[in-house]
Amino acid sequence: MNEIVCKGCHNYLPRDLTACPGCGSMLIFDGESKNVIDRLQPNCLIHRYEGSDLLEPAVLIKETKTNCKVATKLKEYAKPLTVPKAKVYQFDQKILGAIQSLRNERTATMYRYDRLIQAHWQTLKPYTPPVKN
DSSP, rough: OOEETTTTTEEEEETOOSTTTOOOOOOSSSTTOOOOEEEOOOEEEEESSTTOOOOOOEEEEEEOOEEEEESSSSGGTOEEEEEGGGGGEHHOOOOOOOHHHHHHHHHHHHHHHHHHHHHHHHHHOOOOOOOOO
16 A cells, blocks of 8 residues: 555645655654554444445544444545534444345346346337237
């Protein structure tokens, strides 16, 4: 990964910088004093889309009275998503994996049904009126 996020100001930066242009702090990439985020460590699951069963892993950045600011990718640390608190859940890899597996299975089944329906459509013949004597 060639990008990082400054822990101080959450600016999304290229890895080749030595200091953050946003807050001016020196960027430390290793050790206990590391002050950059170089990978997403999800700590919650979010449900963004009404009527959908999609859960997404995210990082909770800030919690307000009614909403939460979350990031689903490194780039979103600078401009996090706002999600209602009621749609933020405890991170559970087992549940996330089970839901993703079922969603993939459903997609494959729908694709199979679409192919079967198309096969029936292709066997249809144009209507020709009966010949009158």
